[in-house]
Amino acid sequence: MAIADTSRGPGPSTSPPASKDAVDERRVMAWIGQGVVIEGKIMSAQDLRIDGKVEGTIEVGNHGLILGAGAAVKATLTARTILISGTVIGNVTATERVDLQASGSVQGDISTPRLVMVDGAVVKGKVATRGNRGAAGRDG
Numbered sequence: 001m002a003i004a005d006t007s008r009g010p011g012p013s014t015s016p017p018a019s020k021d022a023v024d025e026r027r028v029m030a031w032i033g034q035g036v037v038i039e040g041k042i043m044s045a046q047d048l049r050i051d052g053k054v055e056g057t058i059e060v061g062n063h064g065l066i067l068g069a070g071a072a073v074k075a076t077l078t079a080r081t082i083l084i085s086g087t088v089i090g091n092v093t094a095t096e097r098v099d100l101q102a103s104g105s106v107q108g109d110i111s112t113p114r115l116v117m118v119d120g121a122v123v124k125g126k127v128a129t130r131g132n133r134g135a136a137g138r139d140g
Contacts, residue, residue, distance in 0.1 A: 034070050048079075050086075062095070069103045082112075084121075091125075 029047040032038065036052035044060045051068035057076050058065065065079035071086030082094045084104035092098060094112040102120035109126045117123070 029066075034068075067104070069101075 029049055030044050032042075032048070032050045032052045032054065034051045038052070038054045039056055041057045042048070042054065042059070044063060046060075047064040047066070048058070048060050049066040049068065050058075050071045050073065052070075053072045055074045058073070058078070060079040062080050064081040064083070065077060066083045067073060067086040067088065069085040071088075073086065074089045076090050077088065077092045078094075080095050081097045081099070082092060083099040083101065084092070084106060085101040086104060088104075088106045089108060091108045092106055092110045092112070096112070097114040097116065098110055098112040100106065100115070100117045100121035100123065102118045104118075105122040105124075107124045109128070110123060111128045113129060115127060115129055
């Protein structure tokens with residue numbers, strides 16, 4: 001009499017488990033991939049990463065927004081923190097911080113209490129760095 005081991009064979013047990021970091025990232029961040037094109041308004045109640053193309057409005061409230069190097073965005077952006085490695089045409093508003101990476105560019109106005117800009121990043125527009133940061137030691 002032969003006994004079959006049904007716990008083995010094709011299925012989840014034969015594939016390597018996903019790394020803990022990959023699983024954690026999927027749980028806490030929404031993602032718009034490179035091949036995705038969206039026109040309209042995006043609202044997210046969690047952190048959002050965009051590597052594709054978006055035209056319209058992006059609002060993530062009190063969460064973070066990441067635009068990858070391949071992102072091409074024609075939109076008004078609003079978030080707590082915004083990291084830009086791609087191209088943005090539109091106004092950018094962050095309640096905490098905007099990070100412009102070397103491959104990042106913004107054609108529009110930036111409003112944030114804190115702006116970090118790496119050598120090579122491009123801004124064509126006005127920058128206002130007033131807002132939520134403490135005003136101790138500053139006039140106005």
